[in-house]
Amino acid sequence: MAQKPSIPKGTRDFSTQEMARRNYIFDTIRSVFRLYGYRQIETPAMENLSTLMGKYGDEGDKLLFKILNSGDFLSGVDEELLATRNSLKLTNRISEKGLRYDLTVPFARFVVQYRDEIKLPFKRFQIQPVWRADRPQKGRYREFYQCDADVVGSDSLVNEVELLHLIDDVFKRLGIRVAIKLNNRKILAGIAELIGEPDRLIDITVAIDKIDKIGLEKVNEELAARGLQPAAIEALQPFLAIDGTTGERIARLETLLADVAIGREGVEELRYVVETAETIAPMEACIDVDTSLARGLNYYTGTIIEVKALDVEIGSITGGGRYDNLTGVFGMPGISGVGISFGADRIYDVLNTLGLYPGEIGQTTRVMFVNLGKEESLAALRLAASLRESGISAEVYPEAGKLKKQFAHADALHIPMVAIIGADELAAGTVSLKNLSTGEQKTVTPDGLAAELASAN
Numbered sequence: 001m002a003q004k005p006s007i008p009k010g011t012r013d014f015s016t017q018e019m020a021r022r023n024y025i026f027d028t029i030r031s032v033f034r035l036y037g038y039r040q041i042e043t044p045a046m047e048n049l050s051t052l053m054g055k056y057g058d059e060g061d062k063l064l065f066k067i068l069n070s071g072d073f074l075s076g077v078d079e080e081l082l083a084t085r086n087s088l089k090l091t092n093r094i095s096e097k098g099l100r101y102d103l104t105v106p107f108a109r110f111v112v113q114y115r116d117e118i119k120l121p122f123k124r125f126q127i128q129p130v131w132r133a134d135r136p137q138k139g140r141y142r143e144f145y146q147c148d149a150d151v152v153g154s155d156s157l158v159n160e161v162e163l164l165h166l167i168d169d170v171f172k173r174l175g176i177r178v179a180i181k182l183n184n185r186k187i188l189a190g191i192a193e194l195i196g197e198p199d200r201l202i203d204i205t206v207a208i209d210k211i212d213k214i215g216l217e218k219v220n221e222e223l224a225a226r227g228l229q230p231a232a233i234e235a236l237q238p239f240l241a242i243d244g245t246t247g248e249r250i251a252r253l254e255t256l257l258a259d260v261a262i263g264r265e266g267v268e269e270l271r272y273v274v275e276t277a278e279t280i281a282p283m284e285a286c287i288d289v290d291t292s293l294a295r296g297l298n299y300y301t302g303t304i305i306e307v308k309a310l311d312v313e314i315g316s317i318t319g320g321g322r323y324d325n326l327t328g329v330f331g332m333p334g335i336s337g338v339g340i341s342f343g344a345d346r347i348y349d350v351l352n353t354l355g356l357y358p359g360e361i362g363q364t365t366r367v368m369f370v371n372l373g374k375e376e377s378l379a380a381l382r383l384a385a386s387l388r389e390s391g392i393s394a395e396v397y398p399e400a401g402k403l404k405k406q407f408a409h410a411d412a413l414h415i416p417m418v419a420i421i422g423a424d425e426l427a428a429g430t431v432s433l434k435n436l437s438t439g440e441q442k443t444v445t446p447d448g449l450a451a452e453l454a455s456a457n
Helices: 016-035 057-062 079-084 087-094 104-113 158-174 185-194 198-208 211-225 230-240 246-256 261-280 326-330 344-354 374-389 403-412 423-428 446-455
Strands: 046-048 066-068 095-099 122-131 143-152 178-184 286-289 303-309 318-322 337-343 367-369 394-396 417-420 431-435 441-444
Touching: 016 122, 016 143, 016 158, 016 344, 046 104, 057 198, 087 095, 104 122, 104 143, 104 326, 104 337, 143 158, 143 344, 158 178, 158 261, 158 303, 158 318, 158 337, 178 185, 178 261, 185 198, 185 230, 185 261, 198 211, 198 230, 211 230, 230 246, 246 261, 246 286, 261 286, 261 303, 337 344, 367 374, 367 403, 374 394, 374 423, 374 446, 403 417, 431 446, 441 446
Parallel strands: 178 286, 367 394, 367 417
Antiparallel strands: 046 095, 066 095, 122 143, 143 337, 178 303, 303 318, 318 337, 417 431, 431 441
8 A cells, every 4th residue: 555645844734724714814914014004025935045044143054945956966076075974065065045044034135136126115025935944843833934024224213113013903903912022132232241241142142032942040051051151141140030010121221231332222222112102002912021032033133023922832923123234245235124024824823722713714605506407507607607796706516416415515615505596496587595504595586696695694
């Protein structure tokens, strides 16, 4: 017996019902993006490795999926290099492309490549899959969708404020209670300077970003392993233990970083974003200032954003921040950007766990016509075509057969209404319409069928 086919670990198939749920998420997010003036673009699934490498830090580079060159990819590799078994050097010779790791770096490449065609500030959104060679686990996949909104060409913190409200609007529509965690990379830089380790900012941020996963003790052990002196680790502790209300946390940071210019700048930016967001309109999401939030990515330079679901144990479901220097690596310095990314797959898992989908979400066909023979099916096909012109989804069962089988098919597909055109209906010029959920059946005219179906919603 042949072995059943399978798919790679960390990837998933989606049934029609699951796709209806996912499209509900995508459509909700897309509608809010457009509400805030963002316009859609797309970029290729694969990028040149020169575009991707070095943008995510050493840990991120390890998670890039590389694509082997076409044809005899080993033809240009000498035997001496093969004998060294140096995978890094070998990869550089046999692979020139990779699957995109996120949508932000391809977007930066897009901005630079089309700089003469883009009017700044430029607000775009993308809803596309990304790939990471990560270890699969609950809420973490190797292939997953991101829904990104970014604005480039503006230094204004108004963009951050609007993004917070955009996040709040999306999760309000989806019915998910969330906390929006905020920090600022300048605050982290100020902390590194204050504790005497200004050149260790990346080491510090990579370690403390794991505090929710591994705890403070393990973070301190990692900091020591990365070469931080005990005195510096000790000086870091007050920053990782800040608590109280949002206002109290900002005030505490202001005091601790009073003598560090870049730290003060970060605190001022954080205060403006928080206070303005809370002033312009009520928000259902709670804002949480978190000094351990770093997100581990090298390109953030200002505000850092992460969103956590309050009612489900899962990783962050949205994240982002400001990345003033990202386009500089592609030869276009001085372009400021800020953006967020919704993790559609984790949002999907949260909605499944909480059962928050609308009841009609899996319904595609409004009415199915049964097939009772050649003449009857021809009348059904004509009437179904007329309904579709009126915007009502309809289908005709393809083979003539027993009513019981056809009704069972409609019921299995959650089609709410069944239309019957048999010999009697043909003779009378009518249609019998049955509601499968209530069992009610009535006779209507073909001209009145569309109105009857619309009223039955």
